Amino acid sequence: MTTQNTQTTTPAPAAQGSHFWVLTLELPGRAAMTQSGAYTPPAGMTRNDVYLALRQHVTADHPEMARATTMFFALEPNQL
Structure with missing residues (x-):
């Protein structure tokens, strides 16, 4: 009699910001x-x-919102 072990692996989650x-x-x-x-801010x-960097990032793609x-604004640790 032959038994076969089936192993299911879950893919590793994609790298995300902190x-x-x-x-x-x-x-x-x-x-x-x-x-x-998701974003990983540099140390310090x-x-x-972070707010200023993200606002600049968003308005670079949407210059019409520069004076908005x-x-x-919310910034939270990216873990449960």
């Missing part, structure tokens, strides 16, 4: 947008540094 962020910008009465993602960065008001 923090998850959400940023909502609004041009009152004209436009609003929300973007999110403050929450404000920040309606929401």
Whole structure:
């Protein structure tokens, strides 16, 4: 009698940043947008540094939002 061992492996999760962020910008009465993602800040960065870097990143892709008001910003550790 032959037995066969079947082994199922779960793929390793994709590398992600150490923090998850959400940023909502609004041009009152004209436009609003929300973007999110994962980010690993360099050592020594403050929450404000991260906010400014992410805002610059978002507005580089959407220059029309450069003068927008920040309606929401969240930065949390990316782990459960």
